[in-house]
Amino acid sequence: MSDAAWPAPPQGSCTLPASVEAEVAILGAGIHGAALARELTLRGVTCALVDKGEVGGGTSQWSSQLLHGGIRYMLTGDIRQMREGLAERATWARIAPRRCRWEAFWMPHRYWAEGLAHRVGIGLYDHWGAERPGWPAGLSLGHVPKEAFLADPRGVLGPFRGATAYADLMTWDRELTRDLAASSEAMLLDFHEPEGFEQGDGGLKLLHLRDRRDGSARQLRARRWVFALGPWTDGAMAQWFGETRKRLRLSSGIHLWFDAVPGCERPWAIRRPKGRILFVVPRDGLLQVGTTEREVEDGWVPILEAEREELFGALEANLPSLPWREMLVWAEELGVRPLVAATGATTHLSREAVLERHARIPNLTLVLGGKLTTARALMDRLATDLTGLRCEASTTAPLRLWDGQAAEIR
Ligand SMILES: Cc1cc2nc3c(=O)[nH]c(=O)nc-3n(C[C@H](O)[C@H](O)[C@H](O)COP(=O)(O)OP(=O)(O)OC[C@H]3O[C@@H](n4cnc5c(N)ncnc54)[C@H](O)[C@@H]3O)c2cc1C
Numbered sequence: 224m225s226d227a228a229w230p231a232p233p234q235g236s237c238t239l240p241a242s243v244e245a246e247v248a249i250l251g252a253g254i255h256g257a258a259l260a261r262e263l264t265l266r267g268v269t270c271a272l273v274d275k276g277e278v279g280g281g282t283s284q285w286s287s288q289l290l291h292g293g294i295r296y297m298l299t300g301d302i303r304q305m306r307e308g309l310a311e312r313a314t315w316a317r318i319a320p321r322r323c324r325w326e327a328f329w330m331p332h333r334y335w336a337e338g339l340a341h342r343v344g345i346g347l348y349d350h351w352g353a354e355r356p357g358w359p360a361g362l363s364l365g366h367v368p369k370e371a372f373l374a375d376p377r378g379v380l381g382p383f384r385g386a387t388a389y390a391d392l393m394t395w396d397r398e399l400t401r402d403l404a405a406s407s408e409a410m411l412l413d414f415h416e417p418e419g420f421e422q423g424d425g426g427l428k429l430l431h432l433r434d435r436r437d438g439s440a441r442q443l444r445a446r447r448w449v450f451a452l453g454p455w456t457d458g459a460m461a462q463w464f465g466e467t468r469k470r471l472r473l474s475s476g477i478h479l480w481f482d483a484v485p486g487c488e489r490p491w492a493i494r495r496p497k498g499r500i501l502f503v504v505p506r507d508g509l510l511q512v513g514t515t516e517r518e519v520e521d522g523w524v525p526i527l528e529a530e531r532e533e534l535f536g537a538l539e540a541n542l543p544s545l546p547w548r549e550m551l552v553w554a555e556e557l558g559v560r561p562l563v564a565a566t567g568a569t570t571h572l573s574r575e576a577v578l579e580r581h582a583r584i585p586n587l588t589l590v591l592g593g594k595l596t597t598a599r600a601l602m603d604r605l606a607t608d609l610t611g612l613r614c615e616a617s618t619t620a621p622l623r624l625w626d627g628q629a630a631e632i633r
Pocket of ligand 1: 280285451459595
């Protein structure tokens with residue numbers, strides 16, 4: 224783990240006492256850690272949420288920001304994962320309406336038979352995902368009329384003859400993660416560096432922490448421990464417990480944010496070789512384009528020129544009517560996907576998550592892999608497992624909006 228890569232903490236100091244205690248300690252405040260904190264709070268169980276950086280400051284702020292069934296699973300045949308994602312999409316639209324926006328994504332086709340195949344596949348996707356709370360009546364699905372297609376600058380000069388529209392849900396990933404944390408009563412220990420554990424017969428007992436803001440020491444005691452460290456999991460297990468087994472494979476993906484292009488109103492999802500999708504999405508006054516896939520070794524890695532080139536190449540091949548290399552790039556971002564280890568190319572690795580009960584440390588569970596979309600459902604399952612309590616409110620209780628009061632006891 225390269226320490227230099229971690230963003231510097233803000234000024235100020237934490238108001239928590241030097242010694243704190245909770246039923247469950249969660250390490251990692253990405254979407255999984257934050258969702259678990261909400262689940263535990265809904266069950267009346269105390270927890271602490273620890274992060275070396277800020278809430279939502281890891282992979283959960285660099286995703287493609289879709290709460291979706293995954294249209295690519297229609298191509299790879301992973302129908303079970305797709306249907307789980309579609310069901311969860313409806314839950315997010317109910318509990319986080321202010322962080323969600325329904326969209327009609329256009330999938331363009333090159334020739335007639337491809338268009339027919341898209342219409343059948345997309346028909347099934349939208350049929351299985353028919354539960355769409357808050358769907359705006361103005362958005363149309365299915366066949367995109369020729370005049371609408373040609374009115375979009377992406378629809379001219381390129382290899383595409385038409386498009387089919389399907390429904391999906393866009394979000395703001397970091398804000399959604401922060402809202403989950405704000406919807407919990409967790410003690411928030413952000414910008415805290417874990418320095419060492421004390422163990423007893425039942426497993427982990429105590430964690431020594433250092434507040435990265437002012438260097439002060441803090442201790443956290445808990446009965447159960449959950450590590451939701453995303454792509455940093457293997458590095459942390461090596462550093463803290465000397466474990467060399469690789470649980471994850473890491474795959475980076477980049478997004479480029481271009482100046483908005485007049486006339487590009489709907490997001491496009493373009494099929495690429497190997498079951499991959501090129502997203503070209505107008506959002507927040509810009510045009511977001513992604514993504515790529517490269518196997519990497521750490522949660523912090525720089526963008527390579529080859530990754531940029533891959534995106535530019537895909538854009539030029541598929542949408543040649545726009546002068547991509549002359550257009551202003553406002554921002555570039557790279558996120559690292561934590562994928563559950565297996566052999567084969569990372570493009571074909573499942574995005575499914577695994578909850579691992581640690582073999583040697585009985586009160587420790589590791590969250591491995593996963594997606595934004597299924598994080599709530601997975602953490603609902605984990606919280607039920609940890610507490611023995613089911614919670615109906617998890618799928619209905621609206622999220623509270625994050626108010627920025629990160630270091631206070633909530
Ligand atoms: C390019 C890309 C596109 C994606 N698109 C989508 C999408 O459209 N839809 C979707 O559902 N999913 C998508 N995903 C997947 C999704 O973003 C991730 O699976 C998810 O954000 C992982 O969340 P997490 O909580 O497990 O990890 P993270 O968000 O990385 O959280 C881990 C946290 O642990 C903290 N941490 C790390 N080390 C330590 C330490 N030593 N001590 C304390 N804290 C530590 C980090 O600061 C971080 O906040 C995408 C991922 C990528 C990379």
